[in-house]
Amino acid sequence: MFRTALRNVLAHKARLLMTVLAVMLGVAFVSGTLVFTSTISAAQQKSSEKGFTGVDVAIQPHRQDGDKGNPGDAPKLSQRLLDQAAAVPGAAGATGTVSGFAAIADKHGELIGEGFNSTGANYYAGTGGKDARYPLKSGRAPHGPGEIALDAKTAERGGYKVGDTVRVSVDGPVLQQKLAGVFTTDDGNVSAGGSLALFDTATAQKLYGKPGEFSEIHVKAAAGTSQAALKSAVEKVLPADAEATTGKQLADEQARMIAQDQDAQRTILLTFAGIALFVGIFIIANTFTMLVAQRTKELALMRAVGASRRQVTRSVLIEAFLIGTVAGVAGLVTGIGIGVGLRSLLKGNGAPLPDGPLVVEPSTIVVSLAVGILVTMLSAWLPGRRAAKIPPVAAMNSVHAVPTTRSLVVRNSLGATLTAIGAAIVLTASGSQMMGLGAGVVLIGVFVLTPLLSRPLIAAAAPVLRLFGMPGKLARQNAVRNPRRTAATASALMIGLTLITGLTVIAGSVQQAIDKMATSSMKADYVVSMASMTSLSPDVEKKLAAHPDVTATSPLRMSPSRIDGEFQNLTGVNGATIGKLTKLDFTSGSFAGLSGDKVVIDDATARSYHWKLGSSVPVTFEDGKKGTLTVSGVYKGNDLMRGIMVDTKTIAPHQSEISDRQVMVKTKNGAGESVKESLRKTLGDNPAVQIQTKKDISNGIAKGINLLLNVLYGLLAMAVVVAVLGVINTLAMSVFERQQEIGMLRAIGLDRKGIKRMVRLESLVISLFGGVMGIGLGVFFGWAAGDLIAKALNTYELVLPWGRMGLFLLLAAVVGVLAALWPARRAAKLNMLSAIKAE
Incomplete structure (x- = not known):
């Protein structure tokens, strides 16, 4: 055997x-x-x-339980702690590190590297005035607030040499720094395409924290001292708000x-x-x-x-x-x-x-x-x-x-039952898991029913196929002769198009919902933020407000607080101008009088705390001081605007460091490229700062959605390629099976062109059948998923991308035509006498 x-x-x-x-x-x-x-x-x-x-023990900040300490207090690592750690038994030395965001512009003003991978840190001058982490390739270590060192890859990409002036941005304003040195590093962020800029320790502390404070302290063990032993020694000098971890x-x-x-x-x-x-x-x-x-x-x-x-x-x-x-x-x-x-x-x-x-x-x-x-x-x-x-x-x-009638009846009954059960689950589902289960059952049911569905759907193409004469009629009969085989061949293409169509429907609907949200909730012409989504300096708003074309500005400024024992961010805004910059639907109250102890809240937060217009809100500010705020408005929140809004003057006295998440700007003549360019120049042509219109925000999200969609298309293309092979395989073997029949057709007068046309039309009909089924199921799944998305995205509405669905159907037709080329050619070349005699 x-x-x-x-x-x-x-x-x-x-x-x-x-x-x-x-x-x-x-x-x-x-x-x-x-x-x-x-x-x-x-x-x-x-x-x-x-x-x-070189890191044997790392000392890191460690916040205690959430109900202790002030909301805004972050544990600090001091110079005193660094000195104590360096002096513990078994320590060979200690290094203090400070880090944050630092965008580097090349000589043409373009950002070097990806915004999220643009890092700044301190050059910690230890023994001999050198930092072992960053061996210098040329130049020297940075000294003072006007100097910087760059990693070798960034310096090369930017075309910089020692002594050049480098434009750097940490939180908005542009800093003109002299390039003091170029160093090499094994930093994984740099090897992955990011950039690393080094300042001296005092400058880095000023930019990223406070003088004398570090983000982490790294302790190196002396010869013969294990990491565990060093950790035990370091823990003896640690304050309550710090912890030690071995390398x-x-x-x-x-x-x-x-x-x-x-x-x-x-x-x-x-x-x-x-x-x-x-x-x-x-x-x-x-x-x-x-x-x-x-x-x-x-x-x-x-x-x-x-x-x-x-x-x-x-x-x-x-x-x-x-x-x-x-x-x-x-x-x-x-x-x-x-x-x-x-x-x-x-x-x-x-x-x-x-x-x-x-x-x-x-x-x-x-x-x-x-x-x-x-x-x-x-x-x-x-x-x-x-x-x-x-x-x-x-x-x-x-x-x-020939398959027995009984087997087809059993199959059709099972398929109809599964489809009905799945549809019922989808229509009554209240969560994503049940919705997914129902959609899966529907898909299985339709797969089982595909042989039954093939007959009426292929029969619908009969009027068109008649235009091709006898080859068209034979193609239709061949397609429905063995419904199981036709179903199996079409199902391969149907799966790919189901997923592609469903994803396209969801992506298009989400994009329209985002467009609608941006249009309906914002009056501002521009939103200014850092490309890395890090904090903006308050100087950015001051510069924008002084621009002659600007009529109103407001920051969005986050301040941590504690309400009812839970941490909540207060969003600081300009109470006098926020109403001119946003267009929110208030269920009660308004932005009018947003000052002092007044706050406006989104409806979801109001429901969770059982607040309403006039409710008192006891709050602990980030510096630990307590106060009471009063609800003066409740609005419908969305993914762009939500949370507890309060006037910046109310939270400013409680903030140790003031920074903005973004700044909203309204101008005299609305959004336009000339005004946008003028605003950009006001901020020093900073590549790390992005100035976006409502359309830019929407397009930015759309770009991400389309990129993801294109990746998914590429991945699903594999399934479509496999489906093409399936159609070719089925047709080729079908031609082999029907040698006698094809030979007889040739003998009674059907020429080679007619044979080719018959096979091509059969392939086209099967592929279009799979395409129609796939697009139909894709729309169904898009609708089912959209019903769940709408609960989280209230502007969501089902959008059918007719253009793309037409393109997908055309793709199915192209698949059918291409898949039939070789089998049709093979069928036409059969010798009629040899084919008639074949067994």
């Missing part, structure tokens, strides 16, 4: 090639995902380990966080690999069903000469094992190339990925081969088992060829 199975594989090389490709693509996606995530994870962990070199613990925690991030990415990518494999299952099962059907007499003869049912099933599974092994190996090799290419592609597009060697773990090899073999054998098991059950005499007479 093994030799027979091997002979069958070798005898049907051309017909099984498409099956191998379908499995190979799915396996390649799986192995490529594992290689990519393993490589990036290993590189990030290596960078993280380098970052903790190994920090590295392990960093590695754990990196692994978590990679697990999330791996799960997303493997989900799409699973979709491609799921589509492949349809193709493989369809292929083996047709192969078994073509070899029915051969299998019956084997049964007649003594082969058991188990041996027949086993021979089919052996074929599947051999095909799956070949496909698994090819998919593994291809996947390694995909992993390398994906990393290069993302780095080429500016993604912050660290450098590192390619990592192919043993588990990747095992998983890839196992997936290829198991998916193929699982898909082939049912056709093999079905073939083994056919009585030899019936098989020799081809009695089995």
